[in-house]
Amino acid sequence: MRLEAEAVAIGLGGRQILRIVSAHVAAGELVGIIGPNGAGKSTLLKAMAGVLRPAGGRIALDGADCAGLARSEMARRVAYLPQSRIVHWPVTVETLVALGRLPYHGFAVEWDADDRVAIDRALGDLQVAHLRKRLVSELSGGELARVLVARSLAQQPRILLADEPSAGLDPAHQLALFRHLRSLAESGMGVLVALHDLSAAARFCHRLILMKDGEILADGRPDMVLTPELMRRAFDVAAVHGTVDGVPVVIAH
Numbered sequence: 001m002r003l004e005a006e007a008v009a010i011g012l013g014g015r016q017i018l019r020i021v022s023a024h025v026a027a028g029e030l031v032g033i034i035g036p037n038g039a040g041k042s043t044l045l046k047a048m049a050g051v052l053r054p055a056g057g058r059i060a061l062d063g064a065d066c067a068g069l070a071r072s073e074m075a076r077r078v079a080y081l082p083q084s085r086i087v088h089w090p091v092t093v094e095t096l097v098a099l100g101r102l103p104y105h106g107f108a109v110e111w112d113a114d115d116r117v118a119i120d121r122a123l124g125d126l127q128v129a130h131l132r133k134r135l136v137s138e139l140s141g142g143e144l145a146r147v148l149v150a151r152s153l154a155q156q157p158r159i160l161l162a163d164e165p166s167a168g169l170d171p172a173h174q175l176a177l178f179r180h181l182r183s184l185a186e187s188g189m190g191v192l193v194a195l196h197d198l199s200a201a202a203r204f205c206h207r208l209i210l211m212k213d214g215e216i217l218a219d220g221r222p223d224m225v226l227t228p229e230l231m232r233r234a235f236d237v238a239a240v241h242g243t244v245d246g247v248p249v250v251i252a253h
Contacts, residue, residue, distance in 0.1 A: 001158045001190060002026040002062055003078060005048050009056035017043045019214040020057065025159060025192040030185035032201040033194040034225075035211035036235055041194040042083055044211070045161050048192070049080035061159075075103035079157035083164050083194075085144055087136045093147050094132040097122055100154030122154040125180055127173070141168045149177065159190040166195065178204040202226055202241060202248035210234055226250055 004024035010017045018040050025031045025048075033041045046052040048059055050066055059066040066074060079100070087096065100122065101115045111119065123129040126146045136144065145168050152160060162181075166174045174197070182204045185191045195201055201208055201222060208225040210218040212234045218225045223241065231239035231252070239252045 001077065003048055003159045003161075003190065003192070004060045005044065005054075005057065006060055007057035008044070008047055008054040008059065010043055010047055010052055010054055012043070017214050018047065018054075021211075021214070021216055022057075023048075023209055023216060023219065025161075025190040027158065027188050027190045028185060029206040030182050030191045030193070030204060031207045031209060032205035033192065033209045033211060034196070034198065034201055034234075035217075038213075039211040039234075040214040041211055042163050043214075045080070045163050045192065045194055046082075049078060049161050050074055051080065051082075072103045072106075075155065075157075077157060078159045078161065079152040079155040081148060081152045081160070081162040081165055083167070085141070085148060085168075087144070087148075090135055090137050092132065093128060093134050093136060093139070094119065094123070096136050096147060097128075097132075097151045097154050100151045100156075103155060118154045118156055122150040125153060126150040127176065142170060142173060145169055146173065146177070153184075157189070159192070160184065162191070162193045164194055164196065166197065166200070174200065198226065198231075198239070198250035198252070199248065202250050222248065 002024055006022055008018055008021050021044060035041055047054055098111060098119050123132055126149050128146050128150055149165055166177050178200050181191050205222055208222050209216055210225050210230060217234055218230050226241040228239060237252045239250055241250050
């Protein structure tokens with residue numbers, strides 16, 4: 001499966017946010033979107049998720065225009081995890097994660113055996129099964145972040161779009177999350193994630209998309225994108241891409 005933005009342009013509040021951007025994610029790859037604040041990373045994810053409608057271009061799923069897909073059909077294939085982590089209802093963790101099953105049933109249903117398997121697996125994979133009976137309002141920011149990722153995975157999508165999913169996580173849970181995202185990709189899911197941690201991008205992503213000012217500066221393997229010249233153009237900093245004990249790192253100075 002392949003989700004693609006084809007020559008997408010988006011303006012918001014009288015300002016051009018995306019300027020004829022083309023990007024894609026396919027089954028079997030973990031793709032990182034990197035770039036400075038205001039580069040258009042979140043807007044691109046929202047467009048590909050169907051949250052924002054492009055003023056120009058289109059979003060296509062396996063070549064078919066997503067504008068022609070029903071919301072439930074799109075949601076069975078593509079899950080979107082926004083940057084915002086506000087939950088307005090005093091529900092349990094288990095109930096929140098179970099909302100990922102709504103594309104298959106709608107509201108007012110009892111979860112069947114397949115739903116239970118998906119919910120339990122998502123809770124376990126994100127290491128939040130022990131929180132299942134806790135109210136979401138009682139969670140720490142890091143716990144809530146992992147629960148919201150679990151909700152997206154309970155959806156059992158073919159494509160996962162995630163906007164800074166590791167923000168607020170401690171180092172151990174950041175590593176666990178990116179290892180799991182990589183594992184999902186290698187098991188056949190397409191994963192597109194916006195992130196600021198360049199070392200995590202270098203270590204875990206198969207491919208990187210570098211953005212600035214609503215445009216794509218580069219799209220390729222991490223070693224092709226995390227070059228001193230491109231880092232200077234994008235972030236206005238000097239950066240070195242190397243390894244420490246065999247682990248890729250990026251150091252800005």
